[in-house]
Amino acid sequence: MYAASREARSRSREALRAALTGSDSVAATTGSELFAVVAVLDDQRSLRVALADVSVPGSVRAELSERVFGGKVSPASLAVLTTAVAQDWSRTSDLVDTLVLLGQEALLESAADSGRLDAVEDELFRLGRIIGDNPDLEQALADRAKSASAKRELIGGLLAGKTETITQTLAEQVVSRQKAGVGVAFDELSDLAAARREQIVAHVRAAIALTPQQRERLAASLQRIYGKQVTVHVQVDPTLLSGLVVHIGDDVIDGSAIGRLERLRRALA
Template identity: 45%
Template sequence: MYAASSREALEGARVELETILRGAAASSDDAVTAGTELLTVSDIVSNNRSLRIALADSSTAADDRAAIAKKVLTGKVSDTTAAVVASTAARAWSSDADLVEGLQQLGREALLQAAKNEGKADAVEDELFRLSRVIKGDNELEQALSDRTRTADDRLALLRKLIAGKVEPITERLAANAVATSEELPGDAIDELSQLAAASNGRKVAYVTSAGEMSSEQRNALAAKLTEIYASPVTLHVDIDPELLGGVVVRVGDERIDGSISGKLATMRRGLR
């Protein structure tokens, strides 16, 4: 969770990035390049303590911090990326760690903007969700992807062996960044990306656990009802759990709606005590 000044800094940098990427001369390739480079820069800054501190040092004038960023990056990344990083460094961040996370967030959002430009936003969101479920459902795989005794290249090779040629390139870039840099378990980190993808499309995510497979009619009806409740389009991420016996359990944010048979039985048992 960002402190107030970092939230303001991120929002300002986000507006600038969006303005550039949605400009008349911008293309989907520009967004892909910016997103990929911002993730790389975030990783470089994270691993270079002196650079990280120099870019986030509030005792240094904003223009000087921007100049440092431009000096380091000019000729090594696109003009768009260099300008965004310089502008981001010039803002008031609560900590150098927040600056790093901010650059990473901007990179992810640029890639998701590219997916939207290409008409692939829904596919990327769905692929990230499914990948998170595959990883969470395989303890051996998740441990291997999160094992810090293995090199990042080794873990990324394992991930790419799993998804290469099976998902959109933007999905692969986002997932690779999460596996390489996140302190969370890979399944959770990639699940958060699927939520970010939904949010970028103006949608909320409903995590649905069903006793059995839901038909397309049932999914559509549930999505329509939740859209009505939350006054916002809702994406369903569905898992199957036969132990529910029947019905569904729905979680949206911190809210949980238990319409399962097992949940109703548990409520009845508590009422009989």
Template identity: 40%
Template sequence: MNGASREAFASAREQLDALTDDSSVDAAKLAEELAAVTALLDREVSLRRVLTDPAQPGEARAELAGRLLGGKIGGPAAELVAGMVRARWSGSRDLADAMEELSYSADLAAAQRAGQLDDVEDELFRFGRIVTSTGELRRALTDQSASVAAKTELLNTLLGGRANPVTGRIVVRLVGNPRGRSLEAGLDALSKLAAHRRGRMVAVVTSAVPLSEGQRTRLGASLARVYGRQVHLNLDVDPEIIGGIQVRIGDEVINGSIADRLDEAARRMAG
């Protein structure tokens, strides 16, 4: 997002935080209602344009949204939507994108309130790895000819009773309405959003064998010293790296694997 949209989104995030910090607000219900508004904006492009038309006063746009959504969503969601449509947006699509992210953030706030955000974060990462490595599952979840109900049933079979309810809700929502993203990209974005909610960086750590609790603690402490903030470790195992570890934080890769050092030695010999 650029310009006006970035400012409007920042303001909306602050408003969402204020709502989810209020224990009287049902964060899970808020998430569901914001997701429904997102779906409406995706379906009704003309409405999305009207609600972001800079030629119309912000209050008039908010009143229109109130008339359309009155009785369909609760007070907290209506308050947040009104604030968002009063703001200026650089493009109509930005409003829907922001609404979607806030819906996921509200569900993550519900997990955080219950002390379960770490579990959700880890489950999103693990599920993303399963999808990447299981072609049949990925095809079933991204098959455009399959109904949302069929995909939801498959996900409920896979996750029901095994994953945190918040994980199940947001994965079902992502699969049912990918909004032009690949499933892997959507899961990665959700994992990062969960980490951001805790003010942490995410490091994807790949090792030849599972790391011990002590190794994880030492690695996390070392990365925290380097980056000046807490770093959450998403752990993966890949025997092909032979030994050592590989750490990826954003676009930065720190290689400490034996395979990497062997490759480097081979390149030097070839040179």
């Protein structure tokens, strides 16, 4: 993302923070409505381009968005949308992607306000693992031939009554737009939820399931290393033989047997 879009995204996020006052229902409504706006923009290229056309004054673009969406979304959602549209974006896709991000952040804010953010974060991580471990499901959710509504119906049927409502809303939005890497997209959402709690996420692959005490000790050790609270998400991977592999951002800590064998092999070579 170029500098202009980074600045535009920053101002749009400020508008979101200003709009999310009052009850958690304001945040939930704003998130869902921003997703609905994105669905319209995905379907209408001419409108999408017009709202991001930097050759037109931002005030004119904001007025256009108000004519199109005014009365169809809440005042909070409209305030966020008009502010975003009034910014100068390097690319049209940057505007749409930012509206997606704002919708996600609004829904996570709602989860936090209702005390359900931990549950949503955990469900998003587990969903990413389930999809990543099921190639047929991942292919179906990323199938370009399937309509967005068909993908939403598929994931909605799988999650109905089994997850938080916010988790399902986020999941349906992800699969409706994602063309590849669906599992990774859920990992990114889980990380976004952790960031909302000012924590970092450790993605851990372990040869066997960790006990609660082992998870706590691992989290404490990583917290001492990184100086921040750490959320530990564990995936069992028997191919490691023993030990575990920890991914935090770009950092990889490989304490697995297979990793040690690979390092030995390279040393001998």
